[in-house]
Amino acid sequence: MMNDQSLAIRKFSDLANPTRFLGLAERLLPWFSGLTALLFVVGLYLCFTTQGDYQQGETVRIMYIHVPAAWLSMMCYTVMALSALGTLVWRHPLADVSARAAAPIGACFTLLALVTGSLWGKPMWGTWWVWDARLTSVFVLFLMYLGLIALNRAMDDPGKAAKVSAILILVGFVNIPIIKFSVEWWNTLHQPASVMRLDGPKIDPEFLWPLLVMALAFSMLFFTLHIAAMRNEIWRRRVTSMRRQAARNLGMEGRKA
């Protein structure tokens, strides 16, 4: 997955001019969507051909959706934090576009992680919602996503809004470890992080392959949607600036005539 990350970094930094970004987006999107579709086909095939877990039975397959979605919600917020740095530190004109485009996508993935988490919890722990550490932190992250989307929608002038929402993204980003630590401290029922363990994944390779492929599929999906959403945002800003230009032209004619 590392190569996607580096592509994202390189793609942002040398594309100060939106037009070149649009050009690249037009060329990249077909490839990205093709690759995403392929990965999903392979992933889903793998999910359903491996035999179920001896103890949880079929429900382990839900993990192949739940875990990648949770990873994606974290990755998306990291991309937004990077964009926030782009706006504040490097004053990159596309950074705010990227943060504003990524927020709704991140919110959807977080919601997906919550829904599949509770669907997985019902057969395993008997209740739809369990206030366990990991689920609660993801829920708080979901609240922060909604807050950011609400903030982006509340501000009409994109220029001014960019810096302010970037500051809030960074303050939120700094808080994620605190929230995670405090919620974890508060109550932990969720099984310890089986995949992210430092000494390598604890679960045996049988489950690992579908998980990683699905994670790659989800990441590619995110990047495809993110580029497309950024393209839309650039167009939306062009439309508003052209409309304001039209209004001013009328003003000019008024004064000259």
Next chain:
Amino acid sequence: MPVKLHVEDLAARRGEDLIFQHISLVLQAGEGLVVTGANGSGKSTFLRVLSGLLPVDAGRVRLEGAGSDNLAESSHYLGHRNAMKRELTVSENLVFWQDFMGDSPGGRGLPVEVAIDALGLSGIGHLPFGYLSAGQQRRMAMARLLVAFRPVWLLDEPTAALDASADRMFAGLVRGHLEQGGIVVAATHQPLGIDGVRELRMTGFAGVFAEAGY
């Protein structure tokens, strides 16, 4: 060391609209500049960029001869709003601004009572600011310029709510400040009633400015 204000090829932008560009001028100590132009031609933007409240799109603003070369720290900004609290009395407001702002090197602010008398409002220092009329409130906002010393005054339509006598009084204040070697930049429609003042006419939207002679 007399203060000198340098504006080098200044340009400012609000949102996506370029308001003005290529403005360059130098103001010696004791010189005043009146910024004129139609509404929305960028007068307020020019003053707010000088006072550091708006980011500079291009070019630079520099002040020589005052403590620090940051213009904002050694200048007063008097905007459309009076920066006074309605619940506090006039003297409480002025005492606060005197303590909070302190004096720039090279001068001392007047005591609050003297400043109030200078504005012709002696005796109503104890009234809450909210009770005063618009004209009186505007004069009190000007008293803030006197209680703390700043070599540069940036005034955005200072005489907006003032009557004729207040205009003359204000012109006297500005003349006094200039004689002490201060610099005044005022955006205004009516003439300030001060002779020997340079004029900068803003021609509005990204139009190149035309600096009128004396």
Next chain:
Amino acid sequence: MIALFLRDLKLSVRAGGGALIGVLFFMTVVAVIPFGVGPDLNLLSRIGPAILWIGALLACLLGLDRLFQAEREDGSLDVMLMQETPLVLSVLVKCLAHWTASGLPLVIASPLLGLFMNMNEVAIGATMLTLLVGTPAITFIGAVGAAVAVALPRGGLLVSILVLPLAIPVLIFGVSAAYAAVEDPAPFLPPFLILIAITLFFAVIGPLAAAAALRSSSD
């Protein structure tokens, strides 16, 4: 700086000030709970600290969006932005003034409300102590929300939505410290020290982020 602190204190005590409203809101919220939960005394005493904490959190958030809005509307914010004294310091002083005006009264009122919730002396003392240490953190976090709300045309209520997720750790450690004092096995010190750590952490992050937000949203 002292001048700013005293002026803000005077302002919040004067007629339009927000200090009184915060305490009244705190009392009404806590007084209403028994009517909903029912007069079962030992239940009330069990959930007492939590109710006091939640009430204090909401009361603190209530007065926050006016923290910078008033300054911006009357133009004082412009003058503050221009001063040599760094804006972060002025924001820190304003937060402290706001906390003294509306946070401290909550701490002082909490024992009285503790009696409503039939809490014993140890619980009341612990809740008061944790509130004393925890409410500044809420003010500091809220300062970021208030600074952002200044830039919002219709901002006000959005502050609470933005700030609540960030204030959750404060609530968690505040309440768990208050409970730890009552039930013996649970240690009181760890959550209490973490709460202090969080407050100090936000004492730095809050004013920094708020000052940056204020400076970037001035127009």
Next chain:
Amino acid sequence: MMSHTGYVMASYGTAALMVAGLILWVFADGRGRRRELKALDDAGIRRRSAPTTAGEPQ
């Protein structure tokens, strides 16, 4: 209660639904903006080549 496979189907179903919804929303948003831009172009509004938003949309 629902059998285990029921939950699996439910979660894959919601996942498919949400992913499809996301793709649809992005696609529809794109087409809407393209239509608006074309309308503005037809109305003859030429964008002054401001440095940051220069160039014509593809």
